[in-house]
Amino acid sequence: xxxxxxxxxxxxxxxxxxxxxxxxxxxxxxxxxxxxxxxxxxxxxxxxxxxxxxxxxxxxxxxxxxxxxxxxxxxxxxxxxxxxxxxxxxxxxxxxxxxxxx
Amino acid sequence: xxxxxxxxxxxxxxxxxxxxxxxxxxxxxxxxxxxxxxxxxxxxxxxxxxxxxxxxxxxxxxxxxxxxxxxxxxxxxxxxxxxxxxxxxxxxxxxxxxxxxxxxxxxxxxxxxxxxxxxxxxxxxxxxxxxxxxxxxxxxxxxxxxxxxxxxxxxxxxxxxxxxxxxxxxxxxxxxxxxxxxxxxxxxxxxxxxxxxxxxxxxxxxxxxxxxxxxxxxxxxxxxxxxxxxxxxxxxxxxxxxxxxxxxxxxxxxxxxxxxxxxxxxxxxxxxxxxxxxxxxxxxxxxxxxxxxxxxxxxxxxxxxxxxxxxxxxxxxxxxxxxxxxxxxxxxxxxxxxxxxxxxxxxxxxxxxxxxxxxxxxxxxxxxxxxxxxxxxxxxxxxxxxxxxxxxxxxxxxxxxxxxxxxxxxxxxxxxxxxxxxxxxxxxxxxxxxxxxxxxxxxxxxxxxxxxxxxxxxxxxxxxxxxxxxx
Numbered sequence: 241x242x243x244x245x246x247x248x249x250x251x252x253x254x255x256x257x258x259x260x261x262x263x264x265x266x267x268x269x270x271x272x273x274x275x276x277x278x279x280x281x282x283x284x285x286x287x288x289x290x291x292x293x294x295x296x297x298x299x300x301x302x303x304x305x306x307x308x309x310x311x312x313x314x315x316x317x318x319x320x321x322x323x324x325x326x327x328x329x330x331x332x333x334x335x336x337x338x339x340x341x342x
Numbered sequence: 343x344x345x346x347x348x349x350x351x352x353x354x355x356x357x358x359x360x361x362x363x364x365x366x367x368x369x370x371x372x373x374x375x376x377x378x379x380x381x382x383x384x385x386x387x388x389x390x391x392x393x394x395x396x397x398x399x400x401x402x403x404x405x406x407x408x409x410x411x412x413x414x415x416x417x418x419x420x421x422x423x424x425x426x427x428x429x430x431x432x433x434x435x436x437x438x439x440x441x442x443x444x445x446x447x448x449x450x451x452x453x454x455x456x457x458x459x460x461x462x463x464x465x466x467x468x469x470x471x472x473x474x475x476x477x478x479x480x481x482x483x484x485x486x487x488x489x490x491x492x493x494x495x496x497x498x499x500x501x502x503x504x505x506x507x508x509x510x511x512x513x514x515x516x517x518x519x520x521x522x523x524x525x526x527x528x529x530x531x532x533x534x535x536x537x538x539x540x541x542x543x544x545x546x547x548x549x550x551x552x553x554x555x556x557x558x559x560x561x562x563x564x565x566x567x568x569x570x571x572x573x574x575x576x577x578x579x580x581x582x583x584x585x586x587x588x589x590x591x592x593x594x595x596x597x598x599x600x601x602x603x604x605x606x607x608x609x610x611x612x613x614x615x616x617x618x619x620x621x622x623x624x625x626x627x628x629x630x631x632x633x634x635x636x637x638x639x640x641x642x643x644x645x646x647x648x649x650x651x652x653x654x655x656x657x658x659x660x661x662x663x664x665x666x667x668x669x670x671x672x673x674x675x676x677x678x679x680x681x682x683x684x685x686x687x688x689x690x691x692x693x694x695x696x697x698x699x700x701x702x703x704x705x706x707x708x709x710x711x712x713x714x715x716x717x718x719x720x721x722x723x724x725x726x727x728x729x730x731x732x733x734x735x736x737x738x739x740x741x742x743x744x745x746x747x748x749x750x751x752x753x754x755x756x757x758x759x760x761x762x763x764x765x766x767x768x769x770x771x772x773x774x775x776x777x778x779x780x781x782x783x784x785x786x787x788x789x790x791x792x793x794x795x796x797x798x799x800x801x802x803x804x805x806x807x808x809x810x811x812x813x
Contacts, residue, residue, distance in 0.1 A: 256602035258388050258781040259485050264598045291715050303604050305594035305621055312602035314485045316714045320392040321780050322652055322700050322733055325713045327391050335717050 244282065245337035247272050253333040258319035261329045262312040263287070263336060273307035281341040287311040290335045352535050352572040353378045354548065355582075357417075358565045359555035361385035361410045361427060362402025369556075369567040372582035374417050376569055381418050382530045383410075384553060385442065386429030388647060388781065389600070395433030396498040396649035396779030402432075404445070411442075412449050415519065419455050426509060426520045426530050433649070434524030435499040436465035443521050451806035457519050459801040459808070460512035464501045464523025466646070466795060468494050471787075479788040480646070486784040493648070493782055500648035500783060505610030507792035509533035515800060523796070524647060526609055527553035535572045542636035546614040548577040550607060551596055551631075558596035559586040580628035590621035593629045610645075610792065612638040641788055644795055648783035653700070654737040655775035656744030658730040660751060660766035666758040667765055668726055674754065674765075675703050675728075681750045686743055699734040699743060728766065733778060744772030 245251060249268045256262040265282065267273040276282055284300035291298075291313055299312040317324040326332060355378035358365040362385065373381075386394070390401035400407065411427075418425035431438020443461055450457070471494050474480050480489065487493075494500065501524035510533050512520045522530075531549030536542055548570045551558050556566035559581050566586065571578040579588055597616055598604045607614040618633040667674055683696055707726035709716035730751065732743035751766050789795055800811040 254600050255389055256600055257784075258392070259483075259784050260602045262598075262600070262602050264595075266595060266598075290717065292717070299602055301604055303594065303598060305590065305619070306598060306604075307591060308595055308598055308604075310598050310604050318487065318781055319388070322731070322778065323702055323713065325704060325711055328389060331711050332715060334712075335715075 241340040241342060243337065244276070244339040244341055247276060247341060251333050251336055253329050253331065255319055255329040256312055259315055260312050261315050261332055262310065263333055264308055264310050265336065266306065266308040268307070270307055276341055277302055277309065279342045281339055282309055284311070286339060287313070287336075349538055350574060352538060352540065354531060354552055354570045354572065355381045356531065356552040356555050356568045357381060357383055357414055358410060358567065359553070359557055360387065360402065360565070361414070362400070362407035363565040364406065364410060365555065365566045366564070366583060367413065369581070369583040370413060370417060373567045373569050374421055376582070377421065378423060378569070380424045380426060380534050381414060382426040382552070383414065384429045384525070384527045384530060385427055386432040386434050386438070386524070390432060392649040392779040392781045393777070395435055395501065395647060396651065397777060398431070398433070398435060398437040400432045400438065400441075407442070408445055408449070411445060412453065415446065415449055415455060416453055418519070419457060424513060424518055424520065424534075426522075426533065428522045428525030428527065428530040430521050430523060433499065433647075434464050434501050434522070436463055436523065439463055439521060439523045446519065446521060447803060447808055450803045450808070454805045456804040458517050458811075459803050460515060460517035460520045461799045461801070462504065462508050462512060462520065462522040462796050464504055464525065464796055466500045466502055471500060474787050480785050481788075483645070483784045483786060487782055489783055489785050493650070496650045497648045497782060498650055498779065500646055502787065502795040503610075503645040503647060504796045505529050505644070505792055506533040506536050508796035508798065510537045511793055512798055513537060515798070517800065528607070528609065528614075540572055540574065542612070543614065543634040544572060544575070544577050546607075546609065546636050547616065547619065547631060547634035548572050548579070550614065551579055551593060554596065554599065556581050556583070556586055557599065558593055559588055560592045562586070576630050576632040578624065578628055578630050584627070587627045588629045590623055590629055593631060594619070594621050610642055612636050642792055643786035643788050646783045646785050646787055648781065649779045650782045652778045652780050653733040653735055654740045655731055655733045655778045656737075656740040656772050657732075657775055658744055658748050658751070658768065658772040659770070660728050660730070660768045662726045662728065662766055663724070664765070665724070666756055668721060668724075670756065671705060671708065671721070671726060674756065675705070678751055678754050679703070681754060682743070682747055685746045685750060689742065689746065690739070694734075694739065699732060699739065701743070702731040702733070704729040704731075737774060737776065741772070741774060748772055
């Protein structure tokens with residue numbers, strides 16, 4: 241088993257507008273990307289579980305040309321709202337790093 | 343430079359991702375030497391937060407915007423091609439557009455430049471919005487806050503995000519320089535190629551890549567320029583700085599950035615669909631893109647953005663090192679909150695109900711970064727940082743509550759110690775944060791025409807002389 245953070249060249253989160261957060265899990269090459277994609281370790285369900293959301297709240301994509309996997313979720317608080325803690329949404333990806341890949 | 347419907351190529355220079363973030367002069371000069379048909383840049387975004395649209399301040403300093411703008415204006419006039427700048431002043435509201443127009447006129451006077459200037463406003467009139475709301479022509483996107491007449495009345499500013507048509511109207515009027523309010527970033531770059539009859543899928547996809555400047559390079563070192571050649575069945579993208587490389591992977595990856603859906607990008611007039619896009623290296627620095635499609639929408643919609651005042655804020659930063667307090671931090675902050683409310687009530691009485699102000703406590707070392715998304719529940723740190731926020735109807739009230747927070751937090755007892763304790767370490771006393779805003783609209787409006795929300799004014803600018811052209 242290998243952790244996702246060791247396989248990815250970049251795992252990041254960012255605002256997708258003020259109302260959604262998006263996660264990009266990007267790989268150096270097609271081989272690593274295909275390994276993760278085919279392992280099933282990263283899925284809509286896994287992302288939903290990581291952020292304790294219903295599965296249908298998660299958008300999930302395989303981006304073959306970019307060697308990347310992408311997921312988007314609604315923000316817990318809208319960007320800049322009084323209780324929002326991350327204006328750019330840039331530090332929300334850490335729970336994805338330790339996902340185990342076969 | 344002749345521009346006509348029979349062109350087989352449009353060349354595009356994007357000096358930077360945001361006006362004010364900078365670019366290398368050497369890259370810009372190289373870009374100009376490649377003879378672009380126009381130069382485009384945005385000057386704003388929602389990404390810095392709601393206070394810019396709300397207050398009219400700019401996210402980048404005026405001096406930094408002036409530097410970029412001076413180079414772009416003198417460069418565009420030197421090779422005599424249009425300069426298109428959208429989302430002026432970060433939020434693109436009326437005040438921010440007029441501030442940038444002042445800057446443009448100031449630079450024209452200093453540099454002795456002459457040009458026809460088009461100014462396109464994007465701020466929306468309250469009565470217009472109320473009328474469209476009553477007609478059922480304002481509908482929510484997901485997720486969206488409540489939007490009704492009260493929202494419109496509470497808003498500091500609401501802007502519409504323009505598509506290509508207002509830009510095309512300004513280009514058709516012969517504008518050399520266009521300063522616009524809130525615009526889709528991509529519309530700035532798609533306007534001319536779409537106007538010239540290039541396939542919309544190719545035009546919009548090129549626009550999506552260029553609107554972020556050099557961000558689509560493999561490793562952007564600093565904000566910088568990007569260049570594209572748009573042709574009838576593909577576009578080519580290459581960075582003017584010879585040390586920057588674009589690869590099929592880096593260009594394909596760029597559609598992921600800040601988009602919820604990497605394949606379908608919504609615009610006023612339709613959806614850019616990248617499902618069938620193909621990316622091909624034509625050198626170790628340049629990429630050719632084909633196959634992108636644009637699906638026309640059944641109805642034309644303009645996205646609205648709005649910001650409203652939440653209140654005025656006072657904050658206090660403090661930290662806790664005592665393990666007794668750390669292990670009961672949730673209980674401690676609950677008790678503290680009750681104490682603060684009680685003391686505020688003693689000071690203000692009926693003048694200030696608990697619903698009139700907002701108290702927020704962030705606990706760094708626990709869940710300060712992720713809040714409700716944080717999966718880790720146990721605290722492992724030997725110290726915690728706390729940020730206390732009081733948001734109230736006036737700055738004076740916020741400051742008063744800030745003072746109350748400090749005093750209550752300092753001495754809130756815990757059962758483990760008897761006697762007067764000092765529970766938090768504060769590097770400084772409470773601070774004013776001024777007005778705070780929130781985004782309050784995530785809706786689209788269906789106008790009668792793509793330009794009705796975006797009035798245009800034309801000016802003759804010549805050095806320090808300028809005059810509105812009456813149309």
